[in-house]
Amino acid sequence: MQQLKPVDVVIAGGGFVGLTLAKEITARTSLSVVVLERGQPRKTSDYATGMDELDYSLRFRMMQNLAEETATHRHSTRASAVPIRQYGSFQPGTGVGGAGEHWGAISYRFYPEAFKLATFLRDKFAQRLSGELAVQDWGVSYEDIEPYYWRAEQMIGVCGKAGNLEGKKIDGGNVFEGPRSHEYPNPPHKLSYAPTVFEKAVRDLGYHPYPIPTATLSRAYTNPDGVSRAGCVYCGYCTRYGCMIGAKAQPTNILMPVLAKRKNFTLRTGCSVRRVVHRDGKAEGLTYLDASGAEMHQPASIVLVASWTLNNSRLLMLSKLGEPYDPATGKGTVGRNLTHQVSQSTRVFMDKPLNAFMGTGGLGIGISDFDGKEGLDASPGVLRGGNIRLMSTGEGPIASFGMIPPGETQSDWGSDFKKAALAWHDRVAAISTEAEHMAYRQNFLDLDPTYTDKYGDPLIRLTLDWTEHERAQGAMLTKVHAQIANAMNGRAAPPNSRQLERYTVTQYQSTHVNGGAIMGSSPDRSVVNPWLQHWQVPNLWVVGGSAFPQNGSGNPTLTILALTLRTADGLIDRYLKNPGGLA
């Protein structure tokens, strides 16, 4: 093992989180910062020939290579886990920018009460709460995090319309959201056809439509870091692709241009981090294998773990940092509160062509009339709801072929199938939902006893299944899907409710897997404090979706970025002045 020259800060992971931390630290201090990224460098011009559905959307060319590393899954501790051998209910990225390159750029805030969910639910339901629920307060309030939401929204250039400006409700925005201090940095996008039909239908039904907030730009925009990007041209190659013109906010187009100019910043690619080195409650650095396979030790005064959510927990476990969570006793912290998100969608067969190949990641209209706490009163037994939306994300010709109303043909091949598929082609929209996923005692992460990565290290193991509550959420929301489809004069196919019968790794849901190294106000029940600083190792910070105590209904990236910016403030403004625990 080669000992490298010590640096001030070493960061595991060159995605949205790691590079945002590096940007803040190198801008505001003279500390030397080294980022270790396992994948390869990427830049906007690399994406010019990447508009290919087969390689990128269906073969996952930008994602983590599962042959080298994957996760295993089991439904309960009574079952044995098997590896997720192919994609996949979620899609971790790799390479500079991480999953922040191929994301869909949908940029919701979480609801104010979501940050105090345990308190909120106890106040409402005291007696009725199930003993398996493990929801917790985040240790930060919406008011704490609002300024960071605003900074993150400016950094990535979110487009939308405010529905609640400092408490004043505004029609046309999401009137159910928490108060914003500012209008969105950019206006909403122009609309394609299908969302306009949805918008009229939900308005007629008395709901409150709003443009889905997205970080693909609706116009040319320069952010507070001085980074200019072009407006989106709706090419449709968005989610699962890198943006060829840089209209979609990605670490390579908003963070790397700033970092490239910083003398105190070093990015090392092809470097796989293996362990956090620590002794007597102090982190000493990171070990990794470099691009040539040589073992390195990078000593540092501050260690930031900033990889994709599951990999954060895995690195802590492999490094024997903290007490692993035990679902039988409820003791231990590392690996607890694993959540995904409750996804449902309903296909709507329309009478007119949609030109669905046009679009962008978050182009569309949503309603939140059954979201967050609005979901609570809408249906008995439902604690929290979810959004309902219709988007033109850019349909590829392969994946969109063959969507026909159920029962119309006997077979999914042959002449009859071809005839029906051609007749319905480009006339199928989807109403979709993502709902808050509660944390449960029985859903958690640990190291797999059998399966290993390419280096021989254990894979992370997900023990995860749905409960009656998620099925109740799904039923409540898909009932509204059907109502809306009807108001759109569309023909609704039955929703994919089987997806909530048992957790299914073969069906893509979202990459919004969270938890495992959660934040909170007590070291007994969380891994990091409200600044995402490790409770027991104050010079170690574990940053990302791994910190969510449970999942919100919105797409998580904006909340991850807001937490990251707050971590940077805590580290720079507080910790550096007085190194030690901030909570």
Next chain:
Amino acid sequence: MKTPRMKRREFLTLPVESIGGVLLYTLAGEPVRLAGQDRGQDKGQTKSGEIRVPLRFFTAAEARVVQAACERIFPKDANGPGATEAAVVIYIDHQLAGPYGSDKYRYTKPPFVESVPEHGYQGKQTPREIYREGVKKLANFTDLPAEQQDQRLRAIETSMFFRLLRQHTIEGMFSDPMHGGNAGLIGWQLIGYPGPLMSYRDEIDKAHGQPWRRKPVSLAQVTGRPVSGWEDEKG
């Protein structure tokens, strides 16, 4: 993975008129006459009006079986051209010869354990192996009339081999021609897909409820530079 037989050069011979050259109707209802455009660089045309396509993975005999099966999955009929005209078999041949075919991007460490359906395919066999075995079981397939071919396929409808074949047929119909299928952009014309155009900035909020259809273009045509698929990557 070592496949010695890949070293031997095998060809699939196709009549020129089977690829492109047919009249079809787009969703917009406009008749379009296809030309044999956008063929891959490694397909030579012979004097006799035949195209000899070098195969990367299949033997010529295997390719003929796969081609016939794909044609039943996506047949040429009153609703337009089929898998043979789109050269779907060439697409599949390239995929199997490339990293996908050898499971370079699938987790293939043992133990291989049967599990619940929610965990998907847990087997050891690669797509190459699944095809080799599957095609072997379709002996004499090309000699059968269409109806009996359909019966043979229906009998294996739920097999892993058939599910892959069905999926790959759709992929070969509608993927960019750089991958070997969608010859003459025949698949995209069929569904009115214009190709990976760079911008719909001026179109996105217009033509609402109306089909926006153009003569399709491939990625190479859009970008004006040579493009290649992941299957062509070395290593």
